Amino acid sequence: MPIISSAKKALRKDKRRAVVNLRLKRKMKAALKKAKEKPTKKNLALGYSALDRAAKKHFIHKSKASRLKSRLMKFVLKSKPSKASPKKH
Numbered sequence: 001m002p003i004i005s006s007a008k009k010a011l012r013k014d015k016r017r018a019v020v021n022l023r024l025k026r027k028m029k030a031a032l033k034k035a036k037e038k039p040t041k042k043n044l045a046l047g048y049s050a051l052d053r054a055a056k057k058h059f060i061h062k063s064k065a066s067r068l069k070s071r072l073m074k075f076v077l078k079s080k081p082s083k084a085s086p087k088k089h
Contacts, residue, residue, distance in 0.1 A: 021059055028054050032072065039076040047072055 002008045028050040035047035048069055055065035 024054055024057060024059050028059075032068070035072055036075060039079055044072070044076060 002011055031043075031047045031050035035043040051060070051065040051068055054060045055062045060068075
């Protein structure tokens with residue numbers, strides 16, 4: 001256990017932040033999972049929103065949020081059945 005008063009304060013602060021970060025992490029993961037399972041416009045928007053919120057609060061880096069959004073869109077486009085264009089012989 002910390003002895004110095006500033007270390008005690010840091011411990012209290014870290015405990016509060018851990019709770020907030022855990023809540024943010026759960027929401028983000030749930031939104032991404034939902035968007036991957038059922039890729040609708042609404043679910044995709046929720047996933048994007050969760051990633052942007054996490055980046056805004058410095059839970060994840062903004063580049064990581066951007067990368068995950070890109071991968072999510074790539075996954076959605078890949079999962080949609082594409083219309084096969086007729087081939088010319």
